Amino acid sequence: MNAVLRTPASEANSLPKPQRIAAAREVMRLEAIALWKLSQQLGDEFATAIELLESCQGSVIVTGMGKAGLIGQKIAATLASTGQPSHFLHPAEAFHGDLGRISRGDVVLMLTQSGETGEVIQLLPSLREFGTPILAITASTQSTVGRAAKVVLPLGQLDEACSLGLAPSTSTTAMLAVGDALALVLSSIRGFRAEDFARFHPGGALGRKLALVEDEMRPLAQCRVAKATQTVREILVATGKPGRRTGAVMLVDDDGLLEGLFTDSDLARLLEQCDLQALDHPVSEYMVRKPTTIHAGARMSEAVTVLANRKFSELPVVDEAGKAVGLVDVTDVVAREVGDIETPVPKRPAKPAVRIFPGEDVFAAG
The missing domain is CATH 3.40.50.10490 (Glucose-6-phosphate isomerase like protein; domain 1)
Incomplete structure (x- = not known):
């Protein structure tokens, strides 16, 4: 060699x-x-x-x-x-x-x-x-x-x-x-047009930027929706959803038109004031009326700009008639940007058994 x-x-x-x-x-x-x-x-x-x-x-x-x-x-x-x-x-x-x-x-x-x-x-x-x-x-x-x-x-x-x-x-x-x-x-x-470009670039950061809000939002079925006449307590109990819940409740009338938005920040303010009686008042007294929205058909880039500039965590999506159709949640946007990366949690060795009562071995909590 x-x-x-x-x-x-x-x-x-x-x-x-x-x-x-x-x-x-x-x-x-x-x-x-x-x-x-x-x-x-x-x-x-x-x-x-x-x-x-x-x-x-x-x-x-x-x-x-x-x-x-x-x-x-x-x-x-x-x-x-x-x-x-x-x-x-x-x-x-x-x-x-x-x-x-x-x-x-x-x-x-x-x-x-x-x-x-x-x-x-x-x-x-x-x-x-x-x-x-x-x-x-x-x-x-x-x-x-x-x-x-x-x-x-x-x-x-x-x-x-x-x-x-x-x-x-x-x-x-x-x-x-x-x-x-x-x-x-x-x-x-x-x-x-940008719409044509988006059709050929559905993946990656560029695809997410050009995607329509309805492609990335949480559809109405996965959102917390209630009536403005319900009390805060009723809404908190009734609007639970499996998985990570959104930080806002969309309040709609009988026709599905968006009337207001009640967020976790609004709830936190009530609790900070120690006004527990407010929980049994209609949510209409505390909701944000005529909240900022984005129309279906808009680009995700527009939605992200609104979230960033207005420092919002949630942005309702409505159709041309003003009916709620979904919600853009900032945590969903961030998750898509960084990818669904699951960091494995290292396993800790089991702790030795602790005898609490005669004849019973109970392992200490991890």
């Missing part, structure tokens, strides 16, 4: 900290300059590219090799999440059956800085046979890929930010920016 020789860290030719930071800033500066120049060079060919994508009746098939392929996967994901069906086709795998992913009505978005990448060029005869139009993001219209494409978005000759001028960096940054521009301009033209 050949030993791998490594230079000791003490002997390594390392840059001092200020120079490392300066080198990182220079990489970002070079890439930023390249993007600015590219943005100023965009012309009619970009509008033509958008028209091609807008007329796409199928999917946008994104392809590229190496680092360009990795950028292509991100562009395909962005297109798909903003309303344009899209998927990535690995050019090498295309010749082992994946060409079957291309169908009539598709458009191929081809990424290659040189325009001469062998695996990508091999796709051209098949795409020509299929009659699939090509939109190319490449350096020059005069490259092999550039000449074969229906529309070319030329990047020009870019200097890589790599100190050796070799590792794809500026070029892949430029490809990513052009891909984002295509996807976002296309979605804007098509009137892509």
